[in-house]
Amino acid sequence: xxEDFEVTPWDVEGNVDYRKLVEKFGTKIITDELKKEMKKHAxxxxxxxxxxxxxxxRDLDRVLEDHSKDDGFFLYTGIGPSGPxxxxxxxxxxxxxxxxxxxxxxxxxxxxxxERYWTGDGTTGEIDSYAEQNIMDIAAVGxxxxxxxxxxxxxxxGNMYEAAVKISEKINFSVASSVxxxxxxxxxxxxxxxxxxxxxxFFEKKRCLIPAAIDQDTYWRAQRDIAEKLGYHKAAQIHxxxxxxxxxxxxxxxxxxPRSAIMLDDSPEEVRxxxxxxxxSGGQITKExxxxxxxxxxxxxxxxxxxxxxxxxxxxxxxxxxxxxSGEMLTGEIKKILVEKLNxxxxxxxxxxxxxxxxxxxxxxxxxELAERMWNRKIDLDQ
Amino acid sequence: xxEDFEVTPWDVEGNVDYRKLVEKFGTKIITDELKKEMKKHAxxxxxxxxxxxxxxxRDLDRVLEDHSKDDGFFLYTGIGPSGPxxxxxxxxxxxxxxxxxxxxxxxxxxxxxxERYWTGDGTTGEIDSYAEQNIMDIAAVGxxxxxxxxxxxxxxxGNMYEAAVKISEKINFSVASSVxxxxxxxxxxxxxxxxxxxxxxFFEKKRCLIPAAIDQDTYWRAQRDIAEKLGYHKAAQIHxxxxxxxxxxxxxxxxxxPRSAIMLDDSPEEVRxxxxxxxxSGGQITKExxxxxxxxxxxxxxxxxxxxxxxxxxxxxxxxxxxxxSGEMLTGEIKKILVEKLNxxxxxxxxxxxxxxxxxxxxxxxxxELAERMWNRKIDLDQ
Numbered sequence: 001x002x003e004d005f006e007v008t009p010w011d012v013e014g015n016v017d018y019r020k021l022v023e024k025f026g027t028k029i030i031t032d033e034l035k036k037e038m039k040k041h042a043x044x045x046x047x048x049x050x051x052x053x054x055x056x057x058r059d060l061d062r063v064l065e066d067h068s069k070d071d072g073f074f075l076y077t078g079i080g081p082s083g084p085x086x087x088x089x090x091x092x093x094x095x096x097x098x099x100x101x102x103x104x105x106x107x108x109x110x111x112x113x114x115e116r117y118w119t120g121d122g123t124t125g126e127i128d129s130y131a132e133q134n135i136m137d138i139a140a141v142g143x144x145x146x147x148x149x150x151x152x153x154x155x156x157x158g159n160m161y162e163a164a165v166k167i168s169e170k171i172n173f174s175v176a177s178s179v180x181x182x183x184x185x186x187x188x189x190x191x192x193x194x195x196x197x198x199x200x201x202f203f204e205k206k207r208c209l210i211p212a213a214i215d216q217d218t219y220w221r222a223q224r225d226i227a228e229k230l231g232y233h234k235a236a237q238i239h240x241x242x243x244x245x246x247x248x249x250x251x252x253x254x255x256x257x258p259r260s261a262i263m264l265d266d267s268p269e270e271v272r273x274x275x276x277x278x279x280x281s282g283g284q285i286t287k288e289x290x291x292x293x294x295x296x297x298x299x300x301x302x303x304x305x306x307x308x309x310x311x312x313x314x315x316x317x318x319x320x321x322x323x324x325x326s327g328e329m330l331t332g333e334i335k336k337i338l339v340e341k342l343n344x345x346x347x348x349x350x351x352x353x354x355x356x357x358x359x360x361x362x363x364x365x366x367x368x369e370l371a372e373r374m375w376n377r378k379i380d381l382d383q
Numbered sequence: 384x385x386e387d388f389e390v391t392p393w394d395v396e397g398n399v400d401y402r403k404l405v406e407k408f409g410t411k412i413i414t415d416e417l418k419k420e421m422k423k424h425a426x427x428x429x430x431x432x433x434x435x436x437x438x439x440x441r442d443l444d445r446v447l448e449d450h451s452k453d454d455g456f457f458l459y460t461g462i463g464p465s466g467p468x469x470x471x472x473x474x475x476x477x478x479x480x481x482x483x484x485x486x487x488x489x490x491x492x493x494x495x496x497x498e499r500y501w502t503g504d505g506t507t508g509e510i511d512s513y514a515e516q517n518i519m520d521i522a523a524v525g526x527x528x529x530x531x532x533x534x535x536x537x538x539x540x541g542n543m544y545e546a547a548v549k550i551s552e553k554i555n556f557s558v559a560s561s562v563x564x565x566x567x568x569x570x571x572x573x574x575x576x577x578x579x580x581x582x583x584x585f586f587e588k589k590r591c592l593i594p595a596a597i598d599q600d601t602y603w604r605a606q607r608d609i610a611e612k613l614g615y616h617k618a619a620q621i622h623x624x625x626x627x628x629x630x631x632x633x634x635x636x637x638x639x640x641p642r643s644a645i646m647l648d649d650s651p652e653e654v655r656x657x658x659x660x661x662x663x664s665g666g667q668i669t670k671e672x673x674x675x676x677x678x679x680x681x682x683x684x685x686x687x688x689x690x691x692x693x694x695x696x697x698x699x700x701x702x703x704x705x706x707x708x709s710g711e712m713l714t715g716e717i718k719k720i721l722v723e724k725l726n727x728x729x730x731x732x733x734x735x736x737x738x739x740x741x742x743x744x745x746x747x748x749x750x751x752e753l754a755e756r757m758w759n760r761k762i763d764l765d766q
Contacts, residue, residue, distance in 0.1 A: 114548045124549065124765070154548060158541015165497045165537060166507065168572030173556070176571050188559050189551030192575035382507070 018055060018214070018241060025217045027056045027239060037064050042102035048095050048240070053308040056214055058224075059236035063209050067103060073207040073236070075099055076200045078110035079138065081131035082121035083255035087262045087342070088243040089134075090349070091309060092211050093141045095240075099211065100144055106370055107143060108200045111135060111152040115197070118190040135361050137264055140353035145363035149370045153196055156374075160199050163379040167202070168195035170226040179221050198223045202381055203374075207233040214239035230381050241308065244301055248280040264350075268343045275302065275339050276332070283324075283331035294327035295334075302331070302338040310341040401438060401597070401624060408600045410439045410622060420447050425485035431478050431623070436691040439597055441607075442619035446592050450486060456590040456619070458482055459583045461493035462521065464514035465504035466638030470645045470725070471626040472517075473732070474692060475594050476524045478623075482594065483527055489753055490526060491583045494518060494535040498580070501573040518744050520647055523736035528746035532753045536579055539757075543582050546762040550585070551578035553609040562604050581606045585764055586757075590616040597622035613764050624691065627684055631663040647733075651726045658685065658722045659715070666707075666714035677710035678717075685714070685721040693724040 022029055030038075030049065034057070039045050041064050048054045063073045075096055079089065093109075100107050111134065116127045131152055138150060157164070176182060176194050201208040201223050210220065217239060224234040245253045245260040253261035259278060262271055282300030284290035297303045303324060311317040320337065323329040365371055405412055413421075413432065417440070422428050424447050431437045446456045458479055462472065476492075483490045494517065499510045514535055521533060540547070559565060559577050584591040584606050593603065600622060607617040628636045628643040636644035642661060645654055665683030667673035680686045686707060694700045703720065706712040748754055 114544070117548055118552050120552075124545075154545050157544040161497070161540035161544070162507075162537050165500055165572055168575065169501050169503075169570050171571050172568045173565065173571060173574060174567040177567070182556065184557040184560070185555045187552045188554050188556060188574050188578055189548055191556060191571050192551065195571055 022056050027058055030057050046098050047312055054238050054240045056239035063236045066207050073209050074105050074204050075107040076208050076210050079134050080112045080116045081127055081134045082116045085137045085264050086253050088253040097141050097143050107148045109150040114153045115193045136357045139357045139360035140349050145360050146369035148364045149374045150364040160379045163199045163381055164195050166381050167198050171222050175222055201235045202232050209236045211238045246278050271342050272339050275335050281331045291327045295324045297325055302334045405439050410441055413440050429481050437621050437623045439622035446619045449590050456592050457488050457587050458490040459591050459593050462517050463495045463499045464510055464517045465499045468520045468647050469636050471636040480524050480526050490531045492533040497536045498576045519740045522740045522743035523732050528743050529752035531747045532757045533747040543762045546582045546764050547578050549764050550581050554605050558605055562601055584618045585615050592619045594621045629661050654725050655722045658718050664714045674710045678707045680708055685717045
């Protein structure tokens with residue numbers, strides 16, 4: 001049976017059926033009940049959950065249980081520095097910020113400057129430079145500088161290698177290749193990488209929660225296989241949908257196709273042009289036809305972005321959807337709304353970057369409370 | 384065609400035909416001419432070369448050429464800390480000491496506390512403890528503490544990871560597995576190890592000379608494939624024969640079979656008992672038969688050890704060989720000579736260990752001139 005979409009850690013192609021994906025991966029849908037639990041514990045709501053942008057999970061219920069028992073948990077996410085960041089890259093960090101604040105937890109961010117070299121995504125010089133830029137963008141998110149530790153694998157490996165040695169001994173080529181799709185021509189750095197990626201899930205004895213797009217789920221299979229043997233928890237996850245590319249609902253944004261994405265350094269005018277000219281529309285070709293038939297919201301990028309990411313106001317979203325779907329609102333109008341939202345978001349992001357970026361970066365990497373503690377310890381799984 | 388011996392980096396079994404081995408590996412015999420060159424440059428001779436204990440090489444001629452042109456070279460060797468050391472382990476370090484002194488070169492010693500864990504040779508606690516013991520024995524050899532750097536991979540990886548990332552990207556699973564015999568059940572740490580082992584060959588831009596038993600040769604095939612692409616030299620090697628196990632000429636000594644080996648901490652009485660009772664003899668079973676037929680020197684462990692390792696005096700060795708071979712000398716007599724030589728060697732070794740071991744260890748690891756320089760640099764292949 002041929003499926004009409006393909007999701008691996010490397011590629012997302014086709015129009016994604018998320019229910020099928022949850023079945024395929026064996027994850028769980030975030031139910032209304034679980035959302036209510038989240039809201040209760042967080043003392044508030046987040047639109048990403050309300051709108052089912054984060055829609056699937058593993059052990060999120062247990063994370064909440066640990067939280068309620070004061071066992072606590074911690075957050076872990078990462079970034080592969082192979083280019084400038086786009087909207088799709090930064091969104092999970094904003095969600096992590098909310099989680100960190102609401103649950104008062106540590107957040108670890110791995111910058112995979114080793115893995116990006118192994119996948120052939122640039123020279124070390126290029127990757128090193130993107131790492132610095134990307135971390136500046138992460139700094140602009142406004143994470144708690146004393147509870148966030150951002151580390152570059154190449155720089156921090158001295159503190160992690162003992163753990164890497166222990167973890168890598170537990171994973172054989174067969175398992176690693178089935179998870180990551182390795183073969184005999186894969187370089188031995190990349191083959192080692194699953195161990196490196198896994199280390200931060202053992203930074204604390206608490207449960208680790210990983211917010212990421214659902215295509216990352218398979219990555220953690222090996223972690224879930226060995227964690228308990230090592231005396232740790234299986235990594236919990238909260239999965240988002242993919243942010244559709246500007247150019248269409250099939251697949252996700254990519255820095256290597258900058259016209260398909262809104263980059264964090266796009267000027268307001270560039271954003272306007274990209275959205276107005278490139279954003280895939282669910283509307284009809286002629287105005288007359290549109291007024292008659294209305295728009296297909298399910299494939300309309302402007303509507304989907306507003307719904308999943310940028311339009312906080314439920315009533316206003318509902319109204320926009322209704323009017324656009326009926327043909328009362330034109331494609332140009334909804335795109336304008338998105339342009340405004342995007343430019344506000346980017347302006348605030350850049351403002352924080354300019355004002356506090358350097359200082360927050362320094363704190364999250366070296367001088368903040370958590371960072372300082374992390375530089376003063378060796379990660380040793382026996383602790 | 385079935386060969387009657389098997390040599391891989393992991394196993395040496397059977398009575399080894401060294402000429403065939405050189406053919407099989409594609410290395411070169413150290414000719415009389417090359418020995419003369421060595422003697423000229425070193426300003427002296429070493430019995431290991433004279434007696435063909437070190438008998439094969441790769442690019443040793445080029446090493447001497449570089450030396451004569453003042454380009455220089457450096458030495459690299461290592462130790463896998465999975466048990467206490469025996470005579471067979473320490474001999475290469477004594478040869479390295481001679482090379483270091485005669486050619487006035489740096490020597491790097493990698494302690495593979497990562498690899499020993501990946502091969503399942505102990506808990507991290509056991510391996511860490513053997514590492515300390517082994518380094519004390521290396522200290523007892525009396526290497527130049529300002530030109531020798533002994534480092535444990537787990538401890539020094541912070542300074543090497545950048546290089547590991549670059550090297551591992553150049554080696555794929557297919558090459559690594561053909562060199563090391565990996566398969567799908569090999570753990571991903573071990574698969575990464577060829578890159579780690581290779582890093583020190585790039586510690587300097589000079590040619591690297593590796594003294595080791597010939598079974599280690601294949602290890603360096605991948606290094607020789609990629610070195611020049613990285614702007615470095617192919618690693619040169621000088622290969623020894625295997626030291627036959629005490630219990631027979633087939634195979635080599637092993638710490639896991641302590642009765643087959645003379646351990647560095649064996650007491651004089653233990654040495655005497657092991658040699659007298661266990662050493663495989665080429666002599667005849669009865670005294671009468673022995674007087675008539677004499678001994679087979681080629682399989683007699685006492686004679687082979689004296690010849691290859693402990694009897695400096697050519698004339699005396701020749702005399703012993705003649706008398707033993709003719710039946711004039713008995714097995715018990717030649718064994719006594721070996722016992723005396725061994726106990727002298729071990730006594731001097733232990734004396735140096737007790738007197739200066741701790742200080743030399745500290746210098747070679749952290750405080751000597753070379754060590755200090757190495758701790759202050761990141762190994763980056765672009766330098």
